[in-house]
Amino acid sequence: MMKAIKTQPHNQLIVVVSGPSGVGKDSVIRRMLQRDRNLMFAVTTNTRIMREGELEGKDYYFVSKREFEEMIKAGEFLEHALVYGDYKGVTKTSINRAIDSGRDVLLRVDVQGAATIKTIYKNAILFFLMSESNEQLLGRLEGRKSETSESMKERTATAVDEYTKKDIFDHIVVNRKNDLDSTVDIILEIINLERKRVL
Template sequence: MQLETQSPSSQSDQAEAKKPGLLFVLSAPSGTGKDTVINALKKKGLDFHVVASVTTRAPRPGESEGNPYYFVNHEQFEAMIAQNELIEYAQVHGNWYGQPVQQIADNLQKGRDVLLKIDVQGAATVREKVPGAIYIFLVPGSVEELVERLAHRQTETEEERKRRLTDAQHELAQQEHYDYVIVNRQGRLSEAVERLQAIMQAEHCRTRPRYVQI
């Protein structure tokens, strides 16, 4: 009887195909430019899934369903909580935000990296549930840059901007709880994007990659 054998390259390909994706958690104070950094990284060809959160806040100009959020009312949000459909949820700047579990689990199982974009409060909750994820914190070059960015985008009232700046002071103090810190300086977007790409690629080169179960 002759046993069928596979070539080393075939065995390697199969092992590679069975690897799950990695879960990256990215936090940043409001106005730091996390969406800009993520979108620029996508254009570089790195394949990963960005979780579309659900929120009770109203859409801003240019936003649509699923881009970058799914917009629900308070009753729908409460139903998702009751059915354990959110890995974490929190009230931020007066509105509720949550992260759907199924999006994360499905993509990780398919071998695709997942990027979870959440505030420090949400990240703390996820860290308790999924300590093996990779936690990244994005900071502005300075508080003055943050003030300028919030004023420039003109999406909040003066009162809302003041509240976001107050929250930012608390959030910046939490960066020590993250694995990596990236500075996104005004006018130097490419540097922040390159650092995020380097982190995501390097995590796959670990002798023991940080795979997680959701």
């Protein structure tokens, strides 16, 4: 039997942070969670290799491709996609746990996933993160030291495509280099305005 997706109470927000690979989504989300205790992160599941500094169950749930495909067959995902040869997705369990917390739900998904979330949760607030320039984005990808020249080309091409779809988002925020708190200030200010609106 497939797991049901819970609906959130009218005064509970679903907040989505998306954007191209390397734009700084993880850094922004970590800082948001540090600064706003009323946010609960719905942890994404993926099949890629864990990067240095990442924690199982906090940043991601890491599973094999075979396990992920079994989870797809079992209907465990709210949304999922094959990205750069690896699966990633948000399970119904993860979002249900976040909704049950009573806090506003924070999701990190790709552009395709953001569109899916919006069809399920009509009032979801979608943020698209952009870098100041292509050079900045490339610099961040190179800084990971986990990308091949081939994967860099693929991620850059995908970023260009994702920029063309940014109009589906409610808010577009530039994540400026060495100014993480300003980016987070903008996002949290919008979230706080939305909280007042749904009270």
